[in-house]
Amino acid sequence: KQKTMEPSSIFAWCLPRTCSTSLMYSFGSRDDTTCVDEPLYASYLVNSPWVYRSYRDRVVCAQETDGNKVVEALLSSGRENSLFAKMMSKHIKGVDVQPLLETGFHILLFRDPTSQLASYAEQEKAGVVGTVTLEETGFPDLVAIYSQLRGLGKGNYVLVSSEQLTTDPKKVLENVCRRAGIPFQEAMLQWDKGPKPYDGLWANEWYNKVHDSSGFTRDDDSSMTFGGKKKSPFPPGLVALLREVGPFYDLLEEAMMSSTMPSSSSSLLAARNHDILVFVGAPGRGRLVPRHSAAVSVFDSAVQGGDACWEGLRVYKGRVFALESHLERLADSARILDFFFRGNGRRRGGGGNNNDGEEETSNRCHSLDEIRRALFLTLRANGMVDEAHVRLTLTRGRKVTSSMNPKFNVFGTTLIVLAERKPVVSEATYDNRGGVDLAVSSVRRNSPSTLDSKIHHANLLNNILAKIEANARDAADALMLDVDGYVAETNGTNVFLVKRGTVKTPAPDHCLPGITRGLVVDLCRRIGLVCDDSGRLSLADFLCADEVFTTGTMGELTPVVSIEKRPIGDGTPGPVTAKIQHAFTDLTQQERFSTPIPGI
Numbered sequence: 001k002q003k004t005m006e007p008s009s010i011f012a013w014c015l016p017r018t019c020s021t022s023l024m025y026s027f028g029s030r031d032d033t034t035c036v037d038e039p040l041y042a043s044y045l046v047n048s049p050w051v052y053r054s055y056r057d058r059v060v061c062a063q064e065t066d067g068n069k070v071v072e073a074l075l076s077s078g079r080e081n082s083l084f085a086k087m088m089s090k091h092i093k094g095v096d097v098q099p100l101l102e103t104g105f106h107i108l109l110f111r112d113p114t115s116q117l118a119s120y121a122e123q124e125k126a127g128v129v130g131t132v133t134l135e136e137t138g139f140p141d142l143v144a145i146y147s148q149l150r151g152l153g154k155g156n157y158v159l160v161s162s163e164q165l166t167t168d169p170k171k172v173l174e175n176v177c178r179r180a181g182i183p184f185q186e187a188m189l190q191w192d193k194g195p196k197p198y199d200g201l202w203a204n205e206w207y208n209k210v211h212d213s214s215g216f217t218r219d220d221d222s223s224m225t226f227g228g229k230k231k232s233p234f235p236p237g238l239v240a241l242l243r244e245v246g247p248f249y250d251l252l253e254e255a256m257m258s259s260t261m262p263s264s265s266s267s268l269l270a271a272r273n274h275d276i277l278v279f280v281g282a283p284g285r286g287r288l289v290p291r292h293s294a295a296v297s298v299f300d301s302a303v304q305g306g307d308a309c310w311e312g313l314r315v316y317k318g319r320v321f322a323l324e325s326h327l328e329r330l331a332d333s334a335r336i337l338d339f340f341f342r343g344n345g346r347r348r349g350g351g352g353n354n355n356d357g358e359e360e361t362s363n364r365c366h367s368l369d370e371i372r373r374a375l376f377l378t379l380r381a382n383g384m385v386d387e388a389h390v391r392l393t394l395t396r397g398r399k400v401t402s403s404m405n406p407k408f409n410v411f412g413t414t415l416i417v418l419a420e421r422k423p424v425v426s427e428a429t430y431d432n433r434g435g436v437d438l439a440v441s442s443v444r445r446n447s448p449s450t451l452d453s454k455i456h457h458a459n460l461l462n463n464i465l466a467k468i469e470a471n472a473r474d475a476a477d478a479l480m481l482d483v484d485g486y487v488a489e490t491n492g493t494n495v496f497l498v499k500r501g502t503v504k505t506p507a508p509d510h511c512l513p514g515i516t517r518g519l520v521v522d523l524c525r526r527i528g529l530v531c532d533d534s535g536r537l538s539l540a541d542f543l544c545a546d547e548v549f550t551t552g553t554m555g556e557l558t559p560v561v562s563i564e565k566r567p568i569g570d571g572t573p574g575p576v577t578a579k580i581q582h583a584f585t586d587l588t589q590q591e592r593f594s595t596p597i598p599g600i
Helices: 021-028 041-049 055-060 065-075 113-124 141-153 163-169 169-180 236-259 264-273 300-303 323-336 368-382 461-470 515-526 539-544 577-587
Strands: 009-014 033-037 081-086 105-110 157-161 277-281 285-290 308-316 320-322 389-394 414-421 436-440 477-481 487-490 496-497 502-504 547-552 557-563 594-596
Touching: 009 021, 009 065, 009 141, 021 033, 021 081, 021 105, 021 163, 041 055, 041 065, 105 141, 105 163, 105 169, 105 236, 113 236, 141 157, 141 236, 157 163, 157 169, 157 236, 163 169, 169 436, 277 368, 285 368, 300 389, 323 368, 323 389, 323 515, 323 594, 368 389, 368 414, 436 461, 461 477, 477 539, 487 496, 487 539, 496 515, 496 539, 515 547, 515 557, 515 577, 539 557, 547 577, 557 577
Parallel strands: 009 081, 009 105, 033 081, 105 157, 436 477, 436 557
Antiparallel strands: 277 285, 277 414, 308 320, 308 389, 320 594, 389 414, 477 487, 496 502, 496 547, 547 557
């Protein structure tokens, strides 16, 4: 016999102007559920006398106005059917909802704020509601409810976006039912047109479109109206409110995406760095922000054209390895790109006024001291003192209008310090013990006549196209040749070969003169190996080599055991590579090659 399930309680905490009524009708179509429509509405209106509703008096007369009594009634036992209560998040004002949050299952339904505010503008124009405010959107209260549920640690909730629900209702409802511990019913996908007996008395003001439907209806952006008129712009008066609502929406969306991320190596990396703080900002205005809030403007030059330079750094036991070498290369790249890299910024000219010699902070490049301070601040704030990787990015900054022209960059450079917990041997790096296979890419490495690889720039499409080919052939990386057919580097690392005990690497004409590459060249000579870093090497040189390995900040030294599945040497990591690996590990622990993180 099929097991009879105990009646359950599901509370849907919703924003206004979402598909909350459709969600209620969906549960109302089940054969085991009783629905309640916004039972805290009268309590909210009594506790918020400034809130205008054309039907206020009727609601206050019809419903219980003491919200705490409503909570007690919702928690009462003895029901034969399960309960679905559609709740507006903003209705919790003046009510202790903690007992509700501690029991049952909770759906947190939200919507893209642009669509929500546009829909609200129509109701405001119709005289149903008053002026739309941050409180009216319900976003702050929904975030507060989410925070309380998360703090309880029971996992008895799910976040759902209105867009997600209307796009694929069956998939979303199946997940909601599974999380709530109830069986999904196909009847939840459709209902009869018209009003329902459990509708609130305000239904005629709000539910007309839902009454005309018999199932979930996906929003059509082309039919979206702003202020009740098609093809009219978003109301300028709501832009400031949209800006206020943005952080609340971003937090909920990030929480929803994190909870639905599939189990994979990528999710393991994300989980390890879920709560990191990232430094972002212009000179004198940068700050630490949570991962989900870390972003640059769509007008930033990195977005507009990959107009940025960057460095990768490694942290070992409280010290940043080869920091000064990386900063020197960053400065060189910024100079070549004409970022106005000056240690003390650009100074305003004289003229006898009070601003004579004053540092110009509105349009200048970060100084190296500013970059160091931001780096150390980020590492300390995240508690990263070992097995960490930092991506340091410097963009030309934000523009006043969309353009490739640097003259529109008037706000100074943008600095991003992204530090992650990422060991040398991890899901993001390579197999430094067993070795890897390389593909040979059809994409040629940039020539100095087009884009000099000595600029450590962020326009990495040349490399990414090669990496796409490597992924398609299930290789760790792609070997890239120059325009004349000689080996340059891989899509992400420098490359070395060993032949009869001699170590060779291509001259840095068509490849980045990597920091790790330079250290390995010097290291080979110090441990008694002959190392040639000035010649050109063909693919044939690598295919007949005794050993091959790659070098880079992220993964250090990685043996290459095959190229295009053709074994290098005997197809195993060689003794010379192992000798250099051990020597390099010792090098990373030597204080003279690294900079201590102050204050740890």
